[in-house]
Amino acid sequence: MIKNGEHFMIKEMHEKGMSITQIATELGRDRKTIRSWLQENETKKYQRQMTIRPCLLESFKGYVKRRMEEGCLNAVVLFDEIKAQGYAGKTTMLRHFMSPLRPTVISQATERYETPPGQQAQVDWGLFKVKWNGTYKRLYAFVMVLGYSRMLYVEFTENERLDTLMGCHLRAMQYFGGRTRTCLYDNMKTVVSGQDEQGEVVWNERFAKFANHHGFVLRRCRPYRARTKGKVESGVKYVRKNFWPRVQTFTDLHDLNLQARAWMDKTANVRIHATTHEVPQERWLREELQPFNLTRFEAVYRHERKVSSDCLVSYNAHRYSVPHRYVGYTVEVEDQNNGLIRIYTGEIILAEHVKALGRHQVVANKTHFVGIRTTGSSKAATPMPLLVPKAIPEVVTRDLSVYDIFSEEVMTS
Structure with missing residues (x-):
């Protein structure tokens, strides 16, 4: 040219x-x-030949818009979803498309406080709503974050009661494989009862005994400075923005917690953390957690029930099965408020069931009925009357001469 x-x-x-x-x-x-x-009188203008390529995102734009209208504004989550549907582009194209559609979010900066390994965990609740039979139902997410490694534990529950809180702590320590030296809270009523005349915090007596039993010290964040527990606040936001948009359906609370556990293991704790620039699961190996008390603290109230002859135990208008050999026993039902029911005799777990929904449901484990003896497999005969023949009267045997005498008497007469 x-x-x-x-x-x-x-x-x-x-x-x-x-x-x-x-x-x-x-x-x-x-x-x-x-x-x-x-032969040309004028200079030719250079024209670049443009090749129009189809947009890789075009067929997914409708889906992305719908998910954003549902409240999912996280590009990473949407990228994972459309990639599973066949999207071959990159997140850059997706972010460029989402940018004018998402609301502007302004976050306030705060000074970050880093803790050494094994020093501190932070705890908070998150409120979530689900549509249930045409109405909205509240669920509560217990979130614990280890301060050094940023390892995260989340569990969805029915309420925020003290028994539920202590049960969540125990399962979090089991998940992490230990406990930190301190644990930081805000002014949640189940932990903080108030403050004395000197302004010192007054802890809930039962929860303080629970903490002492397992060996960790209670700490409260500064009043009106909830962001001093920013690690767990970020954890709650991360659950809300990264996990919650992924949940499209769930059958019950237990199913939701199974999805949350898979998300913790496959996403939350194996990602590169934006602050530490390390994988939480790898930093957790240097967390230096202390062992917690394996002796059970009576954190959850147990309800005594008697096992009926059909191997079932009644609780909250539902019935749950136990092994048949415990028929007639008095057992204890423990409601963990996270979608599970456990039935004990002493410290032995007889049964664990997914909590029933609605009313008057029977939740049974078929193995609990194996080995029950029966009288036979054939049907019992239909009762019928017994025909008894009438008894034949006895006949007196006499000598023939007697009859001769009778005949002579007749002849003479």
Whole structure:
């Protein structure tokens, strides 16, 4: 392609009397090219040939818009979803599309306080709503974050009561494999009862005994400075923005917690954390957690029930099965308020069931009925009356001479 400057030079050289061959030799061009340009009165404008390629995101835009209208504004979550549907592009294209559609979020900065390994865990609740039979139902997410490694534990519950809180602590310590030296809270009523005349915190007596039993010290964040527990606040936000949008359906609270456990193991605790720039699960290996008390603290109230002859135990208008050999026993029902029911005799777990929904449901484990003896597999005979023949009267045996006497008497008479 001859540039505009060369076109003027060719014109000028030709006007000075140079032949086409001389001009082509001088400029190193083909004679046909020189001749063609000499025939042009105006300089040709350069036009770049544009190849229009179909947008990789085009077929997924409707889905992305719908999910954003549902409240999912996290590009990473949506990228995972459309990638599973066949999207071959990158997150850059997706973010560019989402940018004008998402509301502007302004976050306030605060000074970050880093803790050494094994020093502190932070705890908070998150409120979530679900649509249940045409109405909205509240669920509560217990979130614990280890301060050093940023390992996260989340469990959804029916309420925020003290028994529920202590049960969640125990299961979190089991998940982490230990406990930190301190645990930080805000002014939640199940933990903080108030403050004394000197302004010192007054802890809930039962929860303080629970903490002492397992060996960790209670700490309260500064009043009106809830962001001093920013690690767990960020954890609650992360659950809300990254896990919650992934949940499209769940059958019950237990199913929701199974999805949360899979998300913790496959996403939350194996990602590169934005603050530490390390994987929480890898930093957890350096967390230096202390062992908690394996002796059970009576954190959850147990309800005594008697096992009926059909191997079932009644609780909250539902019935749950136990092994048949415990028929007639008095057992204890423990409601963990996280979608599970456990039935004990002493410290032995007889049964664990997913908590029933609605009313008057029977939740049974078929193995609990294996081995029950029966009288036989055939049907019992239909009762029928017994035909007893009438008894034959006894006949007196006499000698024949007696009958001869009777006949003589008849003849003489």
